[in-house]
Amino acid sequence: MDDGLAELEPEGLATAGQGWQQRKSIQTRIAILEAAVDCLERHGYARTTTQMIAQTAEISRGAMLHHYATKQELIAAVIDYTFYKRMEQFVARIGELTEDARVREHSGIELYWQSVLSREFAAYLELSMAARTDEELREIFLPKARRFVRIEREKVLAAFPEWQDKPELYELCMDYCIAGMEGLLLNRDVWESEERKALLRDLISQTILALRDGRLKPPTLKA
Amino acid sequence: MDDGLAELEPEGLATAGQGWQQRKSIQTRIAILEAAVDCLERHGYARTTTQMIAQTAEISRGAMLHHYATKQELIAAVIDYTFYKRMEQFVARIGELTEDARVREHSGIELYWQSVLSREFAAYLELSMAARTDEELREIFLPKARRFVRIEREKVLAAFPEWQDKPELYELCMDYCIAGMEGLLLNRDVWESEERKALLRDLISQTILALRDGRLKPPTLKA
């Protein structure tokens, strides 16, 4: 099921242990992380306060600070958690696809779009943006994000083995798909026509199909 | 030169007036706006304080509050200013293109990419992101942004008249180009290979060319 995904399980949440205290601890931590995701999605990074997270998680601020001593520590955990959870869901859903839907590919893009619409991605995007201007956060975020990119590509490649023999093209198409979906997400509220947005996703899907089948020549590096 | 662009000139900066006070006022306001752009680009929306802007503009906080009574008022002005300035530069640069470069189109995309890399867009993006979770800001930002989308499309269409007879395809390609460039921008620091990023821009350029020339069929709405 989640085979190689366990390797990136967020620390502090590792394998539900035996003792009562450990189980309680994990449970509380997850409640905190979920609350943090909520707050990030609703209020953004800067306006998310530890107070607010504690309230949302329905525990005291003191308890929160017990599990995550500083905001940084919490945020680092949230970064791992959001990526992990999103990937877990995405991989699971791909697994449920029929061979036809998977290869016809529209479904794959549509699933990726769904994952981009998730609360987890909303929170992740907030952190990603904040990391552009917050030096401290940046140092935590960037190495993690770069690692995530690699993992994500491995997982998706494993799910779409027909790409295995054209790695450069695969990389390009992943970049392309991700950029397109995230760009679309950014303009979600500004562009008002749902039809046009669906059309755009179709265009991206079809381009990828055309590239895969050789109907469209990929650009090559100039000398 | 800036023909129809004057209509969107930020208010408060209108036509350099006659009196000394008015000229001084405009000059100071521009200094403030430029400082705000700097701060937004460097520190993000939430961490940008009025104190910081005043310091950067090398005026007192009191003076700032004289020109822009509240932070909201300032931000509203910055939204207008950043879009205006970016469009002004973009349109001017397109005007400098040779017919060949313009129609070969790569140059058009590359110019758009340049405009997305500008400080003005960095600031605009910050505000755009903040507006997703800040209700107050959202109400100021969204209507302006939607208006900007319309204006931008008019200006670009005027610069690329060969699209004039296929309006739906033009809209799709604009969406496509913008989503792609902004998605690329988001991942700028996470994706490390400059070559791959250039390749992605090429792919987007070529897709648009292929769509324009009919070599690629655009997707159509399903019933």
Added chain:
DNA sequence: TTGGTAACAGTCCTGCGAGTCGGTATTGCG
């Protein structure tokens, strides 16, 4: 020249977020 107004400066107040610290109750180990 003079009164009014606009540009600018600096101080004080209020609210709030992060993190520290002392404290209580429950669990777990010897």
Added chain:
DNA sequence: CGCAATACCGACTCGCAGGACTGTTACCAA
């Protein structure tokens, strides 16, 4: 049983951002 560790709590400090307010100087029109 008894002592350490752990989950959890709430009061307090400290710094800082927004902005209200008062004061000062420079322009300008009558």
